[in-house]
Structures are given as structure tokens and as C-alpha cells.
Amino acid sequence: MLEEVKFKVLRYDPDKDGKKRFQEFRVPIRKGMTVLQGLLHIKEKIDPTLSIRFSCRMATCGSCGMMINGLPRLACYTLIEELKTRTVVVEPLRNFPIVKDLVTDFEEFFNKHRSVKPYLIRIDTYVQEKSNTMYLQSDEELVRYVQFAYCIKCGLCYAACPVVATDKTFLGPQALAQAYRYYADSRDEAGVDRLKPLGDGSSLLRCHFAASCSQVCPKGVDPALAIQLLRKEVLLRS
Amino acid sequence: MSTLLTALRTWLVPFRYGLERWSYTMQRISGVVIALYFVMHVASTGQVVGGPSVWTLPPYEYAKQVWLETKEFLANPLFDAGLVVLAFMIFFHSINGVRLVLAHFGLILKKPTRPEYPYHPGSMSRIQRVIFWVSVALATAALVYSLDVFFKVLQP
Numbered sequence: 001m002l003e004e005v006k007f008k009v010l011r012y013d014p015d016k017d018g019k020k021r022f023q024e025f026r027v028p029i030r031k032g033m034t035v036l037q038g039l040l041h042i043k044e045k046i047d048p049t050l051s052i053r054f055s056c057r058m059a060t061c062g063s064c065g066m067m068i069n070g071l072p073r074l075a076c077y078t079l080i081e082e083l084k085t086r087t088v089v090v091e092p093l094r095n096f097p098i099v100k101d102l103v104t105d106f107e108e109f110f111n112k113h114r115s116v117k118p119y120l121i122r123i124d125t126y127v128q129e130k131s132n133t134m135y136l137q138s139d140e141e142l143v144r145y146v147q148f149a150y151c152i153k154c155g156l157c158y159a160a161c162p163v164v165a166t167d168k169t170f171l172g173p174q175a176l177a178q179a180y181r182y183y184a185d186s187r188d189e190a191g192v193d194r195l196k197p198l199g200d201g202s203s204l205l206r207c208h209f210a211a212s213c214s215q216v217c218p219k220g221v222d223p224a225l226a227i228q229l230l231r232k233e234v235l236l237r238s
Numbered sequence: 239m240s241t242l243l244t245a246l247r248t249w250l251v252p253f254r255y256g257l258e259r260w261s262y263t264m265q266r267i268s269g270v271v272i273a274l275y276f277v278m279h280v281a282s283t284g285q286v287v288g289g290p291s292v293w294t295l296p297p298y299e300y301a302k303q304v305w306l307e308t309k310e311f312l313a314n315p316l317f318d319a320g321l322v323v324l325a326f327m328i329f330f331h332s333i334n335g336v337r338l339v340l341a342h343f344g345l346i347l348k349k350p351t352r353p354e355y356p357y358h359p360g361s362m363s364r365i366q367r368v369i370f371w372v373s374v375a376l377a378t379a380a381l382v383y384s385l386d387v388f389f390k391v392l393q394p
Contacts (some may be wrong), residue, residue: 007377143349143352147350147353150353162248162259165247165248167249202264209258211258212258219357222360225338231342
């Protein structure tokens with residue numbers, strides 16, 4: 001006889017009644033089972049109408065972010081046994097509009113990501129696009145930004161941020177960490193032009209350094225560190 | 239959920255996000271309380287009882303009377319308890335605020351490194367944790383001192 005846990009899953013369907021409610025499922029578990037596997041069990045064996053977004057199942061694609069027992073986590077990266085509870089409460093990510101059940105809308109999140117120009121800006125654009133020239137970098141230059149390049153855009157930091165919760169004009173930890181990631185890259189030549197749009201009152205300076213983003217990041221990116229380093233640059237240079 | 243409820247939940251519920259979220263919540267609450275205190279302080283001494291003219295126009299006996307009435311009004315345990323809490327908040331807010339300013343200028347942060355599991359965010363460095371706990375300790379000392387001033391808790 002397999003052990004069972006109770007899954008309390010938030011259900012929401014705008015095409016039906018549009019009301020949010022919790023639905024309970026009993027799921028048999030085995031050692032090493034993840035929350036995503038539990039949800040897939042529900043979808044395959046109990047209720048095929050449950051909507052989930054997932055892809056790689058190995059914490060690389062960043063698709064399966066959701067609130068699990070009150071914290072933003074990747075469902076594929078969270079073992080049921082590590083939660084140490086008989087009830088697993090699963091809700092869609094906070095600070096994102098809900099599309100259906102556990103699926104959230106990332107449009108605003110990706111728009112903010114795009115707004116910081118997350119790509120190398122070079123003066124020699126012709127050489128950059130037409131040739132196979134390599135831009136060499138020392139190990140010290142790499143270490144200045146590589147931590148922030150591990151971001152998988154899962155949105156957990158965005159869901160944990162108390163400022164994003166009440167101020168949608170704030171760019172959020174993910175976009176700001178990426179702004180610093182490219183600013184600190186020795187191959188990038190945009191320089192202070194990257195800082196100028198961040199000098200207003202809301203884009204960057206609304207960060208109150210709650211550092212919840214860094215607590216929940218599944219890849220060790222530490223957006224709070226990137227934001228403080230970026231703020232220093234904005235305060236001193238732009 | 240309305241924006242107000244979301245704001246209250248994110249401000250006032252620091253659980254499970256680590257020490258820095260506690261710092262955030264306490265800094266915000268103490269900031270609001272200190273700002274409200276300043277407004278009430280100015281209002282009570284300058285506006286509420288008699289208006290600003292009593293301090294500048296003769297007869298000055300009237301100003302003295304107003305001053306004594308105000309002191310009498312404020313001399314009750316409720317206001318004293320408020321000042322005790324305020325002492326804690328002023329000390330915490332100012333010292334923790336210095337930590338935040340230093341962090342904003344990148345002075346007490348760890349350098350970026352290659353992330354290695356288990357991850358330990360460098361944003362909340364050891365020196366920052368020390369300053370945070372120093373601010374809590376000094377604020378607690380201020381609270382105990384003010385408790386003694388107003389309620390004589392340390393005197394036999």
C-alpha cells in the first residue's frame with residue numbers, strides 16, 4: 001500500500017464561473033516523487049481538466065513555477081517528502097495574472113525583461129552580426145556577471161517580491177538582475193546608456209531590499225545582490 | 239484581492255522569506271510609525287491646543303497654561319507606552335537604515351561568484367547580519383531604558 005498525501009489545488013476557469021476555489025485530491029506517493037509528478041498523477045488519473053505548465057522536468061526551462069505551501073517554487077524541483085507535511089497546497093504564482101488553474105500569464109514579466117535590452121550592445125554591430133569574431137574575456141571578467149546569467153526566467157523572484165505585489169511599474173528582480181548582468185559584461189559597450197532609463201523613481205529605486213527574490217531563486221542567481229550593485233552604479237554614475 | 243490587502247499582506251507577513259524580509263517589514267512599520275509620531279508631535283505641541291499664536295503673542299501666562307494642559311493631557315500610561323515602543327523603533331530604523339544605505343552603495347555586499355549548491359545569497363552578507371542584530375540589540379536596550387524611565391521597571 002502506497003502512502004498518500006492530500007493535494008489542495010487552486011482551481012480557476014474564466015470560461016466557467018470565474019471563481020477561485022480549492023479542490024482536494026488524494027495522491028499516492030513514492031520516494032523521490034516531486035510535486036510536478038503529483039500534479040501529473042492528478043491530471044492523468046483523476047481530473048484531466050487540471051491545467052499545468054511544464055516542460056523539462058529538471059529545473060532548466062523554468063515553466064513549472066507555482067506557490068507550493070505558500071512559497072514560490074519549481075514543482076519539478078520540489079520533493080513532496082521535503083515539504084514534511086501531509087497536505088500539499090498548490091496555487092498559481094503570485095503577482096502574475098492567472099490564465100487557468102496553475103497557469104499564469106508571463107506577458108508583463110517578459111515585457112519588463114525585454115525593456116532592459118537583455119543582449120550585448122556593441123559599437124561594431126556590423127562585425128558582431130556578420131563575422132565570427134570572438135570577444136575574449138578573462139575569468140575575472142566572467143565572474144563579475146556569470147552568476148546572474150544563470151537566470152531561467154521562472155518568475156519565482158517576481159512572485160516573492162513585496163514591491164511588485166503593489167507597484168506594477170517596478171521592473172522587478174528578474175529584469176533588474178539581467179540589466180546588471182549585461183552592464184557588468186566586459187563585452188558590452190552600452191555603458192551608462194543602460195543606466196539612464198533606470199534612474200527614475202520606480203524602475204529600480206523602488207527596490208526596498210527585502211531580498212526575498214534571492215531566497216527563492218532555484219539557480220542561486222541572487223537578484224537582490226545584482227540590484228544593489230546596479231543601484232550603486234546608478235547612484236554614482238548615471 | 240484588493241491592492242490594500244495585498245500591501246498589508248506583503249508588508250506585515252515576513253514569515254518564511256528569511257532575515258532580510260523581517261528587516262524589510264520592521265523597517266517599513268517603524269518608518270510609518272515614526273512619521274505618524276512626528277505629525278502628532280508637531281500637531282499636539284503647536285496646533286491642537288490653542289494654535290500657533292499662543293507661543294508668540296502676549297500674555298505669555300496663557301502660553302504657560304496651554305503648555306501645562308498639554309503636558310497633563312499627555313501624561314498617561316497609554317502615551318508613555320507609545321513612547322517606549324517609539325524608542326525601539328527609532329533606534330532600529332536609524333541603525334538598520336545605515337546598513338541599507340551602505341548596501342545601496344555596494345559597500346557591505348559580497349562579490350558575485352559562481353553559484354554552487356546549496357546557494358547562500360551574498361546580498362545578505364555576514365557584516366549585514368551583524369549590523370541588523372546590532373540594531374535590534376540597541377533598540378531593545380533603548381526599549382528597556384525607556385520602560386525604566388516611564389514605568390520604573392528596573393528600580394527596586
